[in-house]
Amino acid sequence: MAHKTGKGAFFIKPFTHRQMHAMLAARIIDFNVLDGLYKLSEYLPEYGSEIYVNCKIQTR
Numbered sequence: 058m059a060h061k062t063g064k065g066a067f068f069i070k071p072f073t074h075r076q077m078h079a080m081l082a083a084r085i086i087d088f089n090v091l092d093g094l095y096k097l098s099e100y101l102p103e104y105g106s107e108i109y110v111n112c113k114i115q116t117r
Contacts (some may be wrong), residue, residue: 066105069094 070077073095078085098105 063111064109066102066108067095067098068107069097069104070103104111
C-alpha cells in the first residue's frame with residue numbers, strides 16, 4: 058500500500074509545447090517569461106502543467 062507524502066505542480070503552461078517552442082524561437086517570449094511561469098505556479102498551483110505526487114511504499 059502506498060501513502061501519499063506530497064503533491065503539487067510546477068510551471069504554468071498557457072500554450073501547447075509546440076506553441077511555446079515556436080514563441081521562443083520567434084523571440085516572442087524569452088526565458089524570463091518561462092521563469093515567471095515557474096514562479097507563478099507557487100501562487101496558482103491548481104493551474105500547473107507539470108503535476109506530481111510523491112508516495113512512499115509501506116513495507117511490512
